[in-house]
Amino acid sequence: MAATAEERLQQRVLAPVTHTSRAWYLWLGFLVLLVGAGLFAYNAQLQGGLAVTGMRDTVIWGLYISNFVFFSGVSMAGTFISAILRITGAEWRRPLTRIAELTTVSALLMCALMPLVDMGRPDRVLYLLRYGRLQSPIVWDIIAITTYLTASVIYLYLFLIPDAALLRDGLKGKVSRLRHGLYALLALGWQGLPEQRRRIERGAAIMMVLIIPIGVTVHSVVSWIFGMTYRSGWDSTIFAPYFAVGALYSGVAMLITLMFVLRRVCHLEEYLTEKHFRYLGYMLAAFGVLYLYFTFAEYLTVAYKLEGGESLLLEELLLGRYSLLVWSGFFGGQILPILVVLLPATRTLPILFVASVLVNVGMYIKRYVIVVPSLANPLMPYEWGVYTPTWVELAVTGASFGGFVLVFTLFTKLFPIISVWEMREGWERARQPAGAGLAAAPAALSPDAGGGAHA
């Protein structure tokens, strides 16, 4: 007898949980090696101090803060998109919300680590709590990131509870007792009772509204760390929306990249369909065009006035030593991906994937040229700064990206990467006559509607 769509979904998304291939171990080993190399480099930094990095008294921020801004941007988009799609009731969201939410959590973990790594004396981080003043954007940043990380974990967890119950019931005796105990603990005794559903839905409804302003706040605060400093290139009033749009742009791109890889590796073609990529492609193009507009507005106002320091910086960026980075990031990370997505002929999955990777590379470059040249640009005529990242910074950066992917790798080993509960709910909703409540849905559900290929 042919398996139902729901059974097929369970088989598919639980396959990585129950079966471990040799390739998975090899991949895990590679990631652990990458992270280990970063830890080794960080140990060298702890021993030798920040002198082992390329940062000096003039250029005080480098790759670490570029990573921080990049991961902060990626983190904003994941949960933000998930929440927006939930609020607007977009049914096509169902297969991708968990990937989006996990992207946020994973990126935020790396984002939160970066300022600690950037500190020459990480033990002094507590000073920020002891002596930090609420008037300082750095303190705002700590509060915002901590709040967003907590909110994102709660948000991810709320929708994970029913799936944890599924794993608890479905994998009893098939996984270790420790792992089964973990599922039982996380499931909180979920039985799918109306009262339980009501509680989850109530919490989720609040969270999906609350998390949007929190997400926007995080990246706005990151931008204000720069924007509230008297520095050429940073002294801007539009940095908060500029950063937020950039975050959405790079975050959607990262989502596309991860979805493409997970679709291939976990064989999720039936659920992450071309339609999902197409819709995300539209979002990518929309945010990309908006980001282009902000970029144009930012540079035009500066280029029109050509005020002393800004003039020097602009020359460095557009014609000087950073011009190759700036122009390659602009054309490769903004113009080309947007064109590719807008043209129907090139809007294929592999090209979309390449475009999303290009966006991420371009946006990383963009963050780098926001952080470094403004510091290298002289505050006074004789303060020219030079920055070249050392192997320590490169290794730690590699480790942060490795850690980001490692979180995904471990998560897919423990939990379904597509929310089975939400997919099922979608199918239930599609089966109901208009106006009927979800609580009145029949126990036996047809899976011929909802997200994925059936949406």
Place this chain on the structure above:
Amino acid sequence: MPSWRPWAARCAASMAALLMGAVPVAVAHAADPPAHVEAVKIRVDLTDGGFNGEPGDFVLEVEQGHVVEMTFVWAHVGYVEEEHIMLLEGYKLETEKLNFQNREGTIKFIADKPGTFVFKCDLDCDVHDYLQRGYLKVKRAGSAPPPTQEGQGTGSPTGAAPSGATASGSGTAPSSGQAVPVAGPTLLPTKLSVSPSSWVTGGEPITLMAVLTDAKGKPVPKAEVRFSLDTDFAGTKGQVALGVAKTDGNGVAFLDYQPTLGARRHAIAASFEGQGLYDESQQVIQVEEVGVPPSAYTMPPIGLAGFRHWAPRALVLTIVVVWATFGFILYQALGVRWARARR
């Protein structure tokens, strides 16, 4: 303010200083020592091969409390194009530029600080490496044997030892000969006058002028004058360094200052920390900014104070509300377990 104005102000100030009798005849090395004290005179030849022809470490010793007069003599044979400015670190003293035409430079000071102080050429010359290893050891008062002679002498590692000083070249034992003054010398008192006492500016830079003189009104040249401003940053009072200027031959030092605080009154301190034979002095002036047009950045005091007052509280309240909401949501999640228990 047009760019020529600060220069015009400087010229006018210099003229004023001249008219007040501050004739530029005295420089650091020519200042009169305390009258009751004989100076310990040391001569150091700057040769092609180092100090007094010795390429290694060159050590001079004097006892704390002496007036010391170190004369550096340009004595090159092969490197006739050489130029040097000899610097004594720690005492912040330097000679004029020494070259073929101007062969001698003297620094005079009271060796009041014990320790070892480097003296070296401060220019990058051909024999630079050789002229980087001079050390003046100032021994603590009382650590030396009783004086055997007084007076003046010329010291060198290989020549005669100076009175009150010993010298040694690389590995050479110190020469004998110690001297202490009959009575301990005292630093010459100085007086610092700062102007202007008020200015009219719309944010344009102004030129601060400090005149440093000794008790007789003679100018003290080549002295560092530090300017600082009393300020208040986010409720914390402190001083912001405005800059350092050196007095010229008239004992006058200038510093351009750009008022940026938006305050009407500025308390500016000028200080001279003492140098050579001269004692420290300082002066604080209260200058008033008059005729300043209303700043576009100035907010009504009540509004700004009010914002400062409630903004952090509003932020704290927001954070508390958000985290309380998290608590409520977790309470809902935990309710999932309780719902099963009630079933």
